[in-house]
Amino acid sequence: MKVARFVLKIVAFSLAAAAAACCVIAYWDKIVAFFGCAREKLAEKRACCCRSSEYDDYADWDEE
Numbered sequence: 001m002k003v004a005r006f007v008l009k010i011v012a013f014s015l016a017a018a019a020a021a022c023c024v025i026a027y028w029d030k031i032v033a034f035f036g037c038a039r040e041k042l043a044e045k046r047a048c049c050c051r052s053s054e055y056d057d058y059a060d061w062d063e064e
Contacts, residue, residue, distance in 0.1 A: 024031070
């Protein structure tokens, strides 16, 4: 009985791993698009916080 339970656990794990692999393959384009969008948004936030605007160089022209 213990051997049958062990074999069933191995089969269940194998089926779950195969289902996960199929889901990753089926939705690969959406996964890549999600991470690409997230990377672009992080790059935009990083650029805004770390770099000054190019218009900051011309800020004194308005004060004449």
